[in-house]
Amino acid sequence: MTTEDLKSKIRDINDFPSKGIVFKDLTTLIKDGEALHYMSRQLADLYRDKGVTKVVGIESRGFIGGSILAYELGCGFVPARKPGKLPAVTIKKAYAKEYGVDTIELHSDAIDENDVVVLHDDLLATGGTMAACYDLVKSMNPKKIYINFIVELEMLHGRENLPADCEVTSLLKFK
Numbered sequence: 004m005t006t007e008d009l010k011s012k013i014r015d016i017n018d019f020p021s022k023g024i025v026f027k028d029l030t031t032l033i034k035d036g037e038a039l040h041y042m043s044r045q046l047a048d049l050y051r052d053k054g055v056t057k058v059v060g061i062e063s064r065g066f067i068g069g070s071i072l073a074y075e076l077g078c079g080f081v082p083a084r085k086p087g088k089l090p091a092v093t094i095k096k097a098y099a100k101e102y103g104v105d106t107i108e109l110h111s112d113a114i115d116e117n118d119v120v121v122l123h124d125d126l127l128a129t130g131g132t133m134a135a136c137y138d139l140v141k142s143m144n145p146k147k148i149y150i151n152f153i154v155e156l157e158m159l160h161g162r163e164n165l166p167a168d169c170e171v172t173s174l175l176k177f178k
C-alpha cells in the first residue's frame with residue numbers, strides 16, 4: 004500500500020454540495036480496512052515524536068481521522084463542533100468556507116497551556132475552517148499547535164490562509 008493507492012480510493016463527486024464544487028468523497032477510502040489502517044499509521048507517523056497531548060477534530064468528517072490519530076498517539080481527543088452542539092461553556096468563531104459560511108465552537112476548558120495540540124480536518128480547501136479553529140485554540144494558549152489534513156487541494160492555496168509559523172502537514176495532495 005502507498006499514498007498513491009490511498010489517493011486512488013478517493014471518489015470525486017461533481018457539483019456536491021453545490022454547483023461547481025468537486026467533492027472529495029473519502030468514504031470510499033475509509034470503507035476499505037487495509038486502506039484505513041495504512042492511512043491511520045501514516046497520519047500518526049507524522050506526530051509520534053512530538054509530545055502531542057490532544058488532537059482537535061473538526062466536525063464532522065474531522066472526527067474520523069482525528070479520533071484515529073488521537074488513539075494512535077495515545078493522547079486526548081477534543082471535538083470542534085457546529086454551534087449549539089456542545090453542552091458546557093464554549094468559545095466560538097465564524098468563518099467563510101469553500102461553500103458558504105459557518106461557525107465553530109470549542110468547550111472553553113478543552114485545552115490549556117500545558118497542551119501540545121494537533122488540529123485535524125479531513126480536507127484543506129480554502130483554509131477558512133482551519134484558520135478559525137486555529138484562532139480559537141490559540142486563544143487558549145497551548146504550548147504548541149500543529150495542523151494536519153488527510154487531503155489538500157493545492158490549487159485553492161489554502162495554506163496561504165493558515166499561520167505561517169505553524170507546521171502544516173497533509174497526507175494526500177491533489178493539484
Ligand code: AMP
Pocket residue numbers: 024025026027028061062064065099100101102124125126127128129130131132133161
Ligand atoms: P475550507 O474551510 O474551505 O478549507 O473547507 C474545508 C472543510 O470543508 C472541510 O471540513 C471539508 O470537509 C469541507 N470541504 C471543502 N471543500 C471540500 C471538497 N472539495 N471536498 C470535500 N470536502 C470539502
